[in-house]
Amino acid sequence: MTTTPVHFYQVGSYAAGNRLVGEGDRTVQSGAGRTNALDSGHRACQGCGEALGARYVLDAAMRSCDGQLMAVNATGCLEVFSTPFPETSWRIPWLHSLFGNAPPVATGVSAALRVKGRTDVRVVAQAGDGGTVDIGLACLSGLFERDDDVLFVCYDNEAYMNTGVQRSGATPPAARTATTEAVGDSPGNPFGQGKDLPRIAMAHDIPYVATATVADLHDLEAKVERAMEIRGARYLHVLVPCPLGWGSAPSDTIELARLAQETGIFPVFEARDGSVTSVSPIRCRQPVEAYLSRQRRYAHLFTDPPRQDVIDHIQAIADRNIARYGLVGSDAPATDGEH
Amino acid sequence: MLQQIEGSQAVARAVACCRPEVVCAYPISPQTHIIEAIGVLVRTGELAPCEFINVESEFAAMSVSIGASATGARAYTATASQGLLYMMEAVHNASGLELPIVMTLANRAIGAPINIWNDHSDAMAASDAGWIQLFAETNQEAVDLHVLAFRLAEELSLPVMVCMDGFVLTHAVEQVDLPEQGRVDAFLPPYAPHQFLDPADPVSIGAMVGPEAFEEVKVLAHLRQLDALDRIPELAAEFEEIFGRPSAGLVGTYRTEGADTIVVALGSVLGTIKDAVDERRRAGQRVGVVGITTFRPFPTSEVRSALAGARQVVVIEKAFRAGGGGVLSGDVTLAVQDSDVGVHTVVAGLGGRPITRRGVESVLGSAARGELEPLSFLDLDNAVIEHERARVLSASSPGPDGTATVRRRPPPVASPVGEAP
């Protein structure tokens, strides 16, 4: 009887680590020696997806560059909860300037390192969706166009959470925010054209663009690692659920990120030089209701009777994503992270 | 090294001698010739090592400078007018983060209406931004002040803005004694930042500071600015020692001995004013000039001393606050508040309107006759003003009941100077 070597490790393929797999196959986050770039004592809400995402990204980046890393941070939740005087939660060199200027500040850091011959030190810029898709977009586009040697990370929680949950350019249709209240005939955020930053980034033909969520750690870290192998402008868009703004249970943060991916609402893929090179296929496809109904920002859709028209509209958007990226079925390109 | 050279080119060469490591700017008239020239110097390798970065906005230009400076690189940028306003958020941020960036401000009016010519509206808009502001009277001063600015900025960990009048200086070709590299190196040591991003010694720069410490942060910044008042004369002296020529410092005086009327002004207009003063002196009027080089921090006691013998002070300003009055004159008034010196504000040269020797002389004539209003406008076309005011006053707008109503009477216009009353 012929046998094949065993590569299957219980949950080793998807959980953070496993006592049985080699250190190299475990996530950075599973290692007791991880940087903890964002340290304990920060003031993020319970179950904050952004706090999680930032540590995931920066710790992975730290491993990729031997700890020679600097971070530039836009104004926003991440900045406010991490550095209220007199306490900082950052364990790496970190600079906050303004809301909309994280890209050029990072460009300046990168330029300074280059002129000093310290190209071993790498630069990550990070911002929320507001700092990325709205107030920082012109600057970010400039960074992309110049191909500055910066990994720009957007932690997308889909609204201005720091100021009390107001709508941003990344707020999804129908979502309730403080400036798109769930009142009137079309409650919640109007159905606009959306502002798909990953595709905008791809239009710059920069060497690397990827999306990820805090639900798939292996995938996220692999993307950070690949991004760090490349020089030039790189963009990583990470979906980070916000219990406060989304009206979800703090314990549901990762679950919602997972559902966003598995419904097709948030396509997870990576692109090189402007073309999609791989997608993370949906393992267990779910209807959008599974995602929407766990969030109070969509509670107005689940009245009696439910707003099926709106739900169908959102489902159509998810379906379009699935078709566009081939997220379901055999036409999905294989991904690297799978075992 | 004496050279017949355009002001912008001269400043570019002086900046290059200061060995900035990151130069980032966004083009705006009348600053363009400066950054074009530096760009060439970087391309040719005359300025090396240096990263010259073209960005998409002034906001980005200042932000790149912030990033570079916080990483321990000497950073330089230049802008003007709208550009300064567009980067203003970052301008405040640079000083708040104590980053010793040097910026040339090629002074230009602020719109609307859009106007590319010189006045000081832009610099005044940034007068509370926490930057040291130095005003050059001549291109020689502009060149020398840049060298001094880098030294001052880095010693105090404060950004410095060198203001030079757009077109009047930036585009004027005249003889300038360009600083030699060796002397600049002798005057300006390599940048040794007080704080910078370093993986070997990680810190978080740019914390959120609440009510418990914000005021202290601001007062400490104020006190560091005041330190400049001590440091600038010392540096000017050191500059003279090394370069063999005096450098502008806090304030400059001209024929103030025995003057009962002293004109106070900023920038290149001081040349015209000095010519007018020479004329008036010949006519027997006891007038003098105080030129302010260091506008921020404001050298209050030096100004008070310089004005000590005067009976009245005429502040000629290329900017004013609509609804308020002069900006510089406010600082001058504070400086002489314990004396009975009368301070008159003459707003002049807005949007590039020429300030002529004759115009200044007429101001001094009015002053001599005691006819100068507290606030007046040089060479104002009163006919236009009166016509427009009359048109507005007679204009009707429909009231709630459809009948035309005159809303209110406008206040009287201050008497213009420069013509016979």
Next chain:
Amino acid sequence: MERPFAITLDVGSSHANRTGSWRVERPVYVHRQPPCNGACPAGEDIQGWLYHAESGDYEAAWRLLVETNPLPAVMGRICFHPCETSCNRAQLDEAVGINGVERFLGDLALEHGWALPGAAPSTGSRVLVVGSGPAGLGAAYHLRRLGHAVHLVEAAQQPGGMMHYGIPAYRLPRDVLATEIQRIVDLGVELELGRTVTDVRRERAAGSYDAVFLAVGAQLARRIDIPAGDSSRVVDALSLLHGVADGDPPQLGRRVVVYGGGDTAVDAARTARRLGATDAVIIYRRTRSRMPAHVEELDAALAEGVTVRWLSTVDSFSGTRMTVERMETGDDGAPRPTGEFEELDADSLVLAIGQDTDLSLLGQGTSLTVEDGVLALTPTMMTSEPGVFAGGDATPSTRTATVAVGHGARAARGIDAFLAGRSNPEPTPAAPATFDRLNTWYFADAPRTRRAELEQVRRQSTFDEVVVGLTEDNAVFEARRCLSCGNCFGCDNCFAVCPDNAVLKLTSAGDYEFDYDYCKGCGICAHECPCGAIDMVPEEI
């Protein structure tokens, strides 16, 4: 570096902010009872030994296994594995092949000659164990480990009870059985074969036994009256299997009819095929779905050419012709006769319609309470007579070897407590690790490995073992399919998913501790724990 006041801060300063004070619920690590463990009649810690097996530490796995069950090589072959029936993984793809891994471990132990844990120092107590089937052997093993002397009396010539005389060799090779029994005997069990205990009370008194364990099984085949000619060959399945075990099988002819629907009927039919029958037909009065035989056994029989007539009863047997009445299912689900008959050729009829316990050995005047033909028991497996315990098929139970082994272990604990004069409450099992507590997204899809099976032709004519064991690779694969329900297995998820770094990882193998100074109580760790080993508990505020 000279730090500007307030705007520039040093690393580590956030530790001053103890965010644990925000918490209203705290996470705690728990051990829940996995459904496999809950379902195992032998009381095995299946999840526990799979944990060792998946890491390749087979000896540790085997040692944990034999903590409860001294017969893993046997059980890995004949257990009907209710563990797999209850396995949470079945709701994901397929149940973990626990039984196959158990057999792999059992065989590996035999191959390496691993010895069972030794007996404890003598307590001075003597226990009589009557019957050497799985219950008796299980009791003997555990009693010896507790330090009690054991006298094991077996009526037959070979030990093993139904394992020897009821289960065909193609399912349980005799060398495997003998070796595992010998391993128990080697612990110092005094084994006496070929003697039937006829009076328990007298035997106990005569031998000065401090306690007795009765594990006499159910050896009496039930009979029913079927009109049959004198020359008809009618045998019961137990006799058939017993004869085969003794090397003296009865002559059945070429066409054999087996009457019954249990595992014994299937064993009889498959045995008949191996004895040369061309036709082996099972007659069963209900439908297939109601058949008590385990589906794997039936499938194997069908694959070997055994046929089944559902909804049929044997009406009469003339020696060469058998009359069969067709049945139908009534509204109540019970079969009822239709009055339609058909005939088929048959050389012999094997009756496999159940067994009863021979209680004659209890002797005259016994006070043991008997209910429904078996001995009534207390929760500690004691009969109505103090010091006399019982287990296995002779007591109320599902009659399987695994249940019997579990009885033996439980009775041993009961006897030990009895001898020490203390009460012996069975430990309350932990709350169940139900499927809904798992976060199955983390489990990669992986179908179960199948045990290879002997080629059909070969198995029809021999008593060679049909099911071949797992290779090591397959055994590891199967072990790694375990979801570790309700018990941490060191996946690092909690450590990774905490937004506040409030889970401390103590060793690389995965020992964790919550840092309540910083844990805000968000509950992500509990939600993302793949195996449901974290509970959120309200804080007392």
